[in-house]
Amino acid sequence: MYTYDTRANRLTEKTDLVKAASTEDANRLQTTAGIRAAGNFNGVALLGGPALGTSVNLFAFDTDTGAFLGSRNFPMYGNIRHFTVAGDALYAGVGVGANGGERGNVLRWTGSKSDPFAFTVVANLPAQAADLTVHQGRLFVTTWPGSDAELAGPTAGSAAPTTSIAAVWMSPPLASGAPGLNPEDADGWQQVWNVSSYEPDPVVARAYALGGLASYGGFLYWGTMHVPMKATTLHMTTYPPADDAAAQATIQNTQRSISIYRGRNFGSHFQKVELLYGATELPAYDPAANGGAGAWALQPTHQTPKFGPPGFGNPYNNYTWKMVVAGGKLYVGTMDWSYLAKELGKETAAELGLSPALADDLARAPMDAAGMRASALPEAVYGGDLYAFPSPTKAATTVDNTGLGNYLNYGIRNMVADGPTLYLGMANPMNLRADPTDDVPEGGWELIRLRGY
Incomplete structure (x- = not known):
């Protein structure tokens, strides 16, 4: 931990x-996997x-x-990503249970220097x-879906549930009743959007997550997140492919790049929600097609992107990791998993018991899938x-893509x-790339200041 x-x-x-x-404090530090929220x-x-x-x-x-004022373990929570100040209060979003996969809470900090770990x-x-x-005048929250067990649950293949599916939630007005949000507001939040309004395949929809969001120009902006290979793995678990050809079809048709919205x-x-970057149609699987053998077909998203294709092209x-407003502009930071694709393709093929030949298909899948729907793609x-x-x-x-x-x-x-x-x-995380004399950039976390853009 540092100050700058x-x-x-x-x-x-x-x-x-x-x-x-x-x-006790030293042990807590030693057992913390990483500092994710501040x-x-x-x-x-x-x-x-x-x-x-x-x-x-x-x-x-x-x-x-x-x-240093101290540390505290919170055994009921399994994940924490962000804090934000709203009005005259500090709030944090958390996940309950292992890796936060059971459900979520928003916490209001009620602490002080003498009691820094008080929340409600x-x-x-x-x-x-x-x-x-x-x-x-309200707090808005994006969510991640539930646990893998829930995603692949007993109703796999049916419509995606609108409860734990990735969604945008809106709080009661911050100015209503007592200032800010309080315990009596905990059950008054409203889901105002979820990914099933865009994604036509119900199994793929369960693998979506949502990430960064920001208020800009009178609109709320947000974007999706897609853990590499998660939709493919979930789909193959739900509908095991009969052969390599069926596996290849699943690989190609379950790829999704980020989509960006505002409302x-x-x-x-x-209420109005606009798709800014995304697709007019996406592949969806029909398990009853071909006499029960199943088949993929493009289905409409019922939306036309205002500015461009998924993933900003x-x-x-695959991740809309963070959005922030600075200098009158809205900045969007993403994850680009192309550097990891080859190794992740090999690992996923092995985990799913697929032939080694399909590992390369997994690595190329985003480009191949996008190529089906675009005449030209960037390198x-x-x-x-x-x-x-x-x-x-x-x-x-x-601003930069490197x-x-x-x-x-x-x-x-x-x-x-x-x-x-x-x-x-x-x-x-490429921290083993640590030789300053080679022609490869150095691995390890970086903090970068950007100004004057």
Whole structure:
């Protein structure tokens, strides 16, 4: 854990403060898989992430003095991704159970420097919270689907459930009743959109997740997330392919790149959601076709993208990891899994018991699938992508599509705005790429400052 002084351009590591505080604090740090979420309010900075097992660890610091205030384990939660300040309160989204797969909560921080780990539940959600933001006096949350067991549950092949399926949820008004959200608001949240309104295949729809969202120009923007190979694996588990040809068809037809949306007037008769980047039709599987042998066919999404194709035109753009507004523009950071595709193809083929020949099909699948519906495709370029909407009326432009100078940065996991300046937290697990004398960029996490774009 670190602090970064934006005026002095100085990075200071704080990890030793935790290690030296107590054996219990040191053990919590040692068993934390990673720091995934950070927030600060009223002089307290909270950093947290999933712990080994099925819980979450939080660490608190005094932002005035830099002192470590302590740590706490939360055994009821299995995941935490983001904090946000709304009105005069700090909120966090969490997942309940192992890896957050059982359901979700939104927590309001009620703590202080003397009691930094006090929270109250202000939302009960059927799926874990992914990201959250303020839009027109309410809190909005995107969710991830339930556990793998639920996704492949006893009704596999039927319409995707609208409870735990990835969705956008809207809170009661922050100004209603007591200021901010409170325990009495926990069951008053409304689902205002879910992925089944776009995705025609019910099994693939269960594999969708939602990620970054932001309020911009009077609209709420959000995007989808697609764990590589998850939809393929789920579909083959639900409908086992009879041979390699059927497996190849499933591989090609279950690929999805991110789709980007915006909406307004949520929860009213005037609600409108627009598809900004996506497809007019997608393949869906009919298990009753061909006398029960099953078949794939393109089905309409009943939407026409306003600006362009899925993935901003890059078939390997699979995560809408974060959105943030800075300098009058809306920035969108993605994950691009093209660098991982070959190895993930081999691993997935082995896990599913597929022939080695299909491993290459898995690696090429996003490009092949996109090629079925486009006359020209760009060359695959390694590295996460950053896009910017210059205004609500214009399409996004490409800021960078090469991992901000290091193609081993396969994604932009988080972004924080400081006026017009952006700080980008890059995802880069290629930490064994550590030889400064070779011609390969270095692996390992990077923090990048972007200004003046």
